[in-house]
Amino acid sequence: xxxxxxxxxxxxxxxxxxxxxxxxxxxxxxxxxxxxxxxxxxxxxxxxxxxxxxxxxxxxxxxxxx
Amino acid sequence: xxxxxxxxxxxxxxxxxxxxxxxxxxxxxxxxxxxxxxxxxxxxxxxxxxxxxxxxxxxxxxxxxxxxxxxxxxxxxxxxxxxxxxxxxxxxxxxxxxxxxxxxxxxxxxxxxxxxxxxxxxxxxxxxxxxxxxxxxxxxxxxxxxxxxxxxxxxxxxxxxxxxxxxxxxxxxxxxxxxxxxxxxxxxxxxxxxxxxxxxxxxxx
Numbered sequence: 001x002x003x004x005x006x007x008x009x010x011x012x013x014x015x016x017x018x019x020x021x022x023x024x025x026x027x028x029x030x031x032x033x034x035x036x037x038x039x040x041x042x043x044x045x046x047x048x049x050x051x052x053x054x055x056x057x058x059x060x061x062x063x064x065x066x
Numbered sequence: 067x068x069x070x071x072x073x074x075x076x077x078x079x080x081x082x083x084x085x086x087x088x089x090x091x092x093x094x095x096x097x098x099x100x101x102x103x104x105x106x107x108x109x110x111x112x113x114x115x116x117x118x119x120x121x122x123x124x125x126x127x128x129x130x131x132x133x134x135x136x137x138x139x140x141x142x143x144x145x146x147x148x149x150x151x152x153x154x155x156x157x158x159x160x161x162x163x164x165x166x167x168x169x170x171x172x173x174x175x176x177x178x179x180x181x182x183x184x185x186x187x188x189x190x191x192x193x194x195x196x197x198x199x200x201x202x203x204x205x206x207x208x209x210x211x212x213x214x215x216x217x218x219x220x221x222x223x224x225x226x227x228x229x230x231x232x233x234x235x236x237x238x239x240x241x242x243x244x245x246x247x248x249x250x251x252x253x254x255x256x257x258x259x260x261x262x263x264x265x266x267x268x269x270x271x
Contacts (some may be wrong), residue, residue, distance in 0.1 A: 005159060008117070008141065012167040052150050052160050055168030060145070 001032050001053055009037065012057050016041035026051070078148040080199035082127035084257065085230050085264050089180050090131040092254045092266040093118075093228045097136045097176055115139045116175040119220070121165055121213065124199060126153035128178055133158065138175070143168070146195045165213050169220045177217055180230040181209045206235035207243070214240075214247045218271065227269035228254075232262045244269050 009018055016039050023035035037046040037053055047054050054061065097118060116138040120129040123142035126149070133140040142153040143161040153160040161168060166177065182199055185206040202208050210229075217227055227249070231240045241251045249269035256265045 001161070002159060005141070005161070008170050008173055009161065009168055010170045012164065015171070050151070050154070052154055052162055055161060055163040056145070057164070057167075060164060 001048060001051055002030065003032060005053070006037075009053060009055060011039035011042060011044060011046075012055050013044060014039065014041050018046065023048075078195050079146065079152055080124040080149075080196065082125050084259065085180055085232075086125070086127045088255055088257055088264055088266055089178060089228060089230045090128045092268075093128065093132050093176065093178050094135045096226070096228060096254065096268060097132060097138055117141070117173060117222075118176045118178065119143065119166070119169065119174045120178040122149075122179060122181060122199070122209075123153050123158070123160075124149050124180070126156050126158055126160075128180065129153065129158050130156055132178070146199070148195060165209075166216050166220045171219050172222055172225075174220050175222050175225050176228060177221065177225070178228045179213060179217075181213060183207075183210065183230075183232050183235040185234060202235060205239075206232075207239065210235070210240060211243060214244050214249075217269075218247055218249070221271070225271075227267075229267045229269060231265050231267055233265075234262045237265050237267070241267065 011018060018037040019040055021036045021038055023032050026033045031051060032048055033051045035048045118132055118138045118140045120142050123129045123144050126142055129140050129142040132138060141161060142158040143163045144150050145164055150160040150162045183202040183206045184200050185204060186201040188204060231237050244251050248271055251267045251269050254266045254268050256263060
């Protein structure tokens with residue numbers, strides 16, 4: 001994901017901003033390929049994997065539908 | 067290759083069909099026209115590109131077309147991990163999220179949605195990702211209604227929604243529900259098929 005996407009993303013639970021932690025950047029440096037987004041309010045953590053942030057709330061994160 | 071064979075090959079992500087094409091065309095045309103109408107307005111964003119979100123992007127077909135045919139920056143989101151991976155492989159900015167819940171207030175100039183809309187018996191639901199991409203619950207509106215409740219929050223002041231609705235779901239009911247959330251609806255395009263008529267509604271406030 002592009003770093004500028006951070007301005008658009010919010011914690012799905014309380015709509016507060018997210019802080020980027022442990023960011024790994026891609027080869028040309030303009031994309032975040034891995035890291036964690038942390039809600040500044042509730043502290044919930046959202047992983048970025050293969051360049052895709054997973055902003056599902058904790059109870060929806062399983063890979064297959066219920 | 068016919069549709070049945072294509073579906074057989076790709077069972078995890080809804081592949082583009084007539085509904086996708088109808089939404090892509092209406093959205094591309096509308097987004098370009100809106101840009102012309104509002105040229106010169108200040109968005110507060112540094113590059114002043116219009117910002118478009120496609121919810122439930124599936125194969126990414128609609129988002130890709132809007133990204134290539136308009137000047138807008140397009141974000142593609144989906145609940146389905148296979149769908150967001152495919153969207154990213156196709157060069158889209160992908161986010162795994164539930165409807166618009168993970169996005170900030172007042173940011174999008176347009177939100178596009180081809181929702182799961184087929185009315186489905188309760189005991190046949192949510193078995194796999196494809197079922198989830200198609201099924202709209204007993205009345206066909208199980209996903210559309212929560213979307214309508216929250217989408218106004220993420221729209222910029224002049225932002226609009228492009229929503230695909232089928233006659234199988236009932237266009238009047240969706241228009242009425244959108245009205246209760248503060249939207250008026252304009253039908254932009256319509257196409258009839260043997261078992262349903264598809265409409266693109268533009269929702270404005």
